[in-house]
Amino acid sequence: xxxxxxxxxxxxxxxxxxxxxxxxxxxxxxxxxxxxxxxxxxxxxxxxxxxxxxxxxxxxxxxxxxxxxxxxxxxxxxxxxxxxxxxxxxxxxxxxxxxxxxxxxxxxxxxxxxxxxxxxxxx
Numbered sequence: 001x002x003x004x005x006x007x008x009x010x011x012x013x014x015x016x017x018x019x020x021x022x023x024x025x026x027x028x029x030x031x032x033x034x035x036x037x038x039x040x041x042x043x044x045x046x047x048x049x050x051x052x053x054x055x056x057x058x059x060x061x062x063x064x065x066x067x068x069x070x071x072x073x074x075x076x077x078x079x080x081x082x083x084x085x086x087x088x089x090x091x092x093x094x095x096x097x098x099x100x101x102x103x104x105x106x107x108x109x110x111x112x113x114x115x116x117x118x119x120x121x122x123x
Contacts, residue, residue, distance in 0.1 A: 035111075042075075042101040042113035049074035050117040053095035057082060058119035066095060074099050084121070094118045 053070035061069070063082050070080040078099040084091050094116055101111040 039101050039111055039113065042099060042111075043115065045074050046078070046097045046099055046113040046115035047117070049078065049080075050095045050097045050115040053080065053082070053097065054093060054117035054119040057084070057093035057095060058122050060121070070095060070097050091121050092118050093121055 049070040049072075052073055053066045056069050057066045066082050067080040071078050074080070074097050076099075078097055081096040082093065083096070084093045095118075096114070096116040098112055098114040101113055
C-alpha cells in the first residue's frame with residue numbers, strides 16, 4: 001500500500017496548472033538576473049576603464065592615448081571624455097567613461113553604465 005488515498009477528480013491536473021502559472025514567472029526572474037549581471041559587469045568595466053585612463057593621464061599620456069586605453073578596457077561602443085583642471089603638474093585630470101549595456105532581446109530600453117575617475121597629474 002502506498003499510503004496515498006484515492007485521487008479526487010477535482011484535484012486532477014492541479015500540478016499542471018500550477019506549473020503553467022509558475023514557469024513564466026521563473027523565466028522572467030532568470031531573465032532579470034541575466035540583465036542585472038550584464039549591467040553589473042558593464043559598470044565594473046567602465047569603472048576599471050576610467051581608473052586606468054585617469055592613471056595614464058596622470059602619467060602624462062596624450063588625450064588620444066588615454067581614450068584608446070579606456071576604450072580598450074570598456075569595450076565596444078564606449079564613449080570617453082578627458083577633462084583637466086590647472087596647468088602642468090598642479091592640475092587634476094578626470095576621465096569619464098560611458099557605454100551602453102546589452103539587455104538582450106527583451107530589454108526594457110537602453111541601459112548605460114557610467115563611471116569617472118580623477119587623478120592628480122604627477123611631476
